[in-house]
Amino acid sequence: MTESVVRALYGKAKSLNLSSKKINVVPECISRLPNLSVLLLKNNSISTLPNELLYLHHLVELNLGNNALKELPAVLGHLESLKKLYLFSNQITAVPPDVIDGLQNLVVLNLNHNHIRRLPPEIKSLTRLRHLSVLDNQLEEVPAELGHLTSLTEINFTSNNLPSLPVQLYQCKELTKLHVARNKLTSLPEGIKALTKLQVLDVAGNKLSMFPVEFDSLPLKELYHEDNRFVRCEPMSSVQDVEVLMLKELAARFVLQQDRDMSSLVHRMLPYYPPLPELLANGSCCALCLNPFLTTWLECVHFVSVNKETKIRSSKTIPVRAFLCSYKCFNTEGHSYYSVAKK
Known part of the structure; x- marks a missing residue:
């Protein structure tokens, strides 16, 4: 590790790779690399970050995947130039609002394989975010403020505990991929028909009984919907109620x-x-x-x-x-x- 840092210091490097170096502390001398734009620290045992990261005003990409972080360090909220943040496979339980507020230039946020139950309403500050991935966590709800992220093109909430999605999802009109497999969804928002650019939808392993109104108008190229509780076409007798309108x-x-x-x-x-x-x-x-x-x-x-050109698992009729x-x-x-x- 020491050799890598020394070479970076002398070469005034713009990128530094300290991945898989068996380190548990980020060297403070990194602050002497003010032009650093990419910092890779994945596959280590890091549990905290030094305040010296504040001096990395040009840092665009930070990868802290597969470490020992239990929370999002406050210093992250001051990295205003950051565009890509990878925090997968840590032990994070919460996303502090003050940290999110400072990451307004973020384009990619990866929080996969953690223990997060909720995303804060302040997520609406990430107006440039295009890729949001919170796969394999413990999410119990998604804030309505998700609808403010109108630049989103891909969302991955697979393997969580979501009983529903916010109706404001229809405001994310640039969305092309939505992965919400293996949750507890009983329905999809009716406004989903407004996602006219949606090409990939994965809702496998939920509790859906049917798709929303005009769902078939979506330009889907891939649809995964196995292991749900969809209604079946089994004719049976019925009794009509008296038609009385209020x-x-x-x-x-x-x-x-x-x-x-x-x-x-x-x-x-x-x-x-x-x-x-x-x-x-x-x-x-x-x-x-x-x-x-x-x-x-x-x-x-x-x-x-379903359109014959659509890749689909299970029945071709929905x-x-x-x-x-x-x-x-x-x-x-x-x-x-x-x-x-x-x-």
Whole structure:
């Protein structure tokens, strides 16, 4: 190790590789390498970092994978030029908000194989982040602030304890790869259809019963969905409830219908009643008649054949959720929507 550091000092090196050197302490003399841009320290026994790293103003890549860190050292939050940070295979249990706040130029963050249960809301500061990987941790939730990371192209939350994903995920419109296999997901956010660049989706080993509305419109090239609890097409008798709509629903349907007409009085007056547009934003459209409604009258499913060019494990046909506005639509002939049996 000493020879590597000495050569770097004399050569005013821009990169230094101290990986697999059996060290447990980072040499403080590294601070005398102000032009250092790449520092590789993986496969050692490092448990702390010296404050002298503060002087590495040009450090772009730091690899601390496979060490003995139990927390993210505070000094990391001062490495403002850092773009790639690898912290895989440590013993980290938490991600401090103050450290995340100082890494606003980060492009790659790898926290694989640790013991992290939560990501802080302050993760929204990483607006340039493109690759986020927290594989094989103990994540129990993902903050809604993930939606602020609009530069993300790849997310890997495989092998965690996630029961759901935030609906704000649909704001990450640059996303091309989403890996959430082996979690506890019972559904995917309905807004996922907005991820028009998504090419790879891995949801294997969850508790999904069907995919979200218009899921089949995504341009997927790879889909992995084995070992879920998807509904099956097994016809059985059913009893229809009496079709009674609440006054709120009737009024909402009328307003939503009128709002489609740009010249209508309702459309022109809505901006003067701010709470109404916010409420009506949660509305949807009937899969058959296309008329708007506020709440779901009938949740259905249709079985969609996946594009032949898509690499897919298990069945080539997947169940996709659909909403119908009434039994009147459901009872019309010529459609392929099925009501979902409740157990």
